[in-house]
Structure formats: structure tokens, C-alpha cells
Amino acid sequence: MVKQLRLFTVTAPLALVPALAYAHSGDHGIAGFAAGFAHPLSGPDHLAAMLAVGLWSALAKGELKRAVWAPLVFALALLAGAAGTMLLGWAPPLVEPGIAVSLLGLGLLVAWRVDLPRGAGLGLTLAFALAHGAAHGHELHGAAALAGMVLATAVLHSAGLAFGLLMRPTAMRWSEGLGATLMTFGALRLAGVL
Structure with missing residues (x-):
């Protein structure tokens, strides 16, 4: 039964992936610290991903080593991706699919409380964060907006981490459902429904 549930957790959301969604296209002209801070709180994809990074950090089956490094690496890579887009005009391909894939991946990591080797976890964290940063870099104007976005991201990571640590003793009861929800x-997002 557990194997079937895990297989369903992975395959059910993948059945919804026929097309790509582009929610961050265009220039939204977000300027100022307060607007930058509010921006990740208003986007459900960014909000879900940032909370999921904190949750994954707290819920991994191994030690809590990732509790510090994954959110920190994510925030720094998000900053690098956004700054690269804002200052250098960096336009990596497949940013929107990358954001959707980050939700799928983080959902899987939360659902199964995966404790990846540090190198693999670091690589995945960097890839996910760069996609989010590149998308938001097109929308932000100025260092104050960028600083606000990164601070809000850190707050969301911390909230996810705190919730995950608080609920860690009962994680087996709820993490697969929450992870499946993130994956869905x-x-x-990939299918263009949301």
C-alpha cells in the first residue's frame, strides 16, 4: 500500500503536464523595499516554493544539517539570479517551467522527507532558486525592491522551517499529502491551468 501511495504521489501530478505556463512574463515595475517585500507574498508559486524549502529543510529523514544551508543557499542564489537579470539582462531559457518544476521537486522532497547528499541538494537548491530569481529580476526595479524580495524570501523560509520543526514528530501523518499538493x-502551473 505504501509503494502504491508513493507511486501515486509521483505520477498523479505528472498526468497534468501537457503544456507550459508563463506567469512571470512581462515587466511589472516593482520598485521600493515595501513593494519588493510584498511581491513574493502575493505570488502563490513563489510563496509555496519558499515555504516548501523551509519545510524540506526541517523534515528530511536525516539530521537537520540542511536546516541552515538549504534556505541560505536558496536566498543567495535567488539574489544572484535576480541581480543577474536586473543588472546584466541575463535571460535564461525555460524560467517558468523551471519554477513549476521546482514546485514538483520540492513537493516530492517534502512528501518523502528526502535527505539528499549535500552536493545533490545544493545543486537542486541552486537550480530552483536561479529560476525564481531570474523570473523576479524582470519584475523588480532597484536594489531596494531586490532587498525586500530577498528578505521576504528569508521570512518565508523561516516560517516553513519553524512549522516543519514544530510538526516534525507527526510528519508521517501529513507530509505526503502536503507534498502531493505542492506537486499538483x-x-x-506547467499545464497552464494556474
Whole structure:
């Protein structure tokens, strides 16, 4: 039964992936610290991903080593991706699919409380964060907006981490359902439904 549930957790959201969604296209002209801070709180994909990074950090089956490094690496890579887009005009391909895939991946990591080797976890964290940073870099104007976005991201990571640590003793009861919900959200983003 557990194997079937895990297989369903992975395959059900993937059945919803026929097309790509582009929610961050265009220039939204977000300027100022307060607007930058509010921006990740208003986007459900960014909000879900940032909370999921904190949750994954707290819920991994191994030690809590990732509790510090994954959110920190994510925030720094998000900053690098956004700054690269803002200052250098960096335009990596497949940013929107990358954001949706980050939700799928983080959902899987939360659902199964995966404790990846440090190198693999670091690489995945960097890839996910760069996609989010590149998308938001097109929308932000100025260092104050960028600083606000990164601070809000850190706050969301901390909230996810705190919730995950608080609920860690009962994680087996709820993490697969929450992870499947994140994966479904990611699949719906890829499909263009959301």
C-alpha cells in the first residue's frame, strides 16, 4: 500500500503536464523595499516554493544539517539570479517551467522527507532558486525592491522551517499529502491551468 501511495504521489501530478505556463512574463515595475517585500507574498508559486524549502529543510529523514544551508543557499542564489537579470539582462531559457518544476521537486522532497547528499541538494537548491530569481529580476526595479524580495524570501523560509520543526514528530501523518499538493500545484502551473 505504501509503494502504491508513493507511486501515486509521483505520477498523479505528472498526468497534468501537457503544456507550459508563463506567469512571470512581462515587466511589472516593482520598485521600493515595501513593494519588493510584498511581491513574493502575493505570488502563490513563489510563496509555496519558499515555504516548501523551509519545510524540506526541517523534515528530511536525516539530521537537520540542511536546516541552515538549504534556505541560505536558496536566498543567495535567488539574489544572484535576480541581480543577474536586473543588472546584466541575463535571460535564461525555460524560467517558468523551471519554477513549476521546482514546485514538483520540492513537493516530492517534502512528501518523502528526502535527505539528499549535500552536493545533490545544493545543486537542486541552486537550480530552483536561479529560476525564481531570474523570473523576479524582470519584475523588480532597484536594489531596494531586490532587498525586500530577498528578505521576504528569508521570512518565508523561516516560517516553513519553524512549522516543519514544530510538526516534525507527526510528519508521517501529513507530509505526503502536503507534498502531493505542492506537486499538483507545480503540475497545474506547467499545464497552464494556474
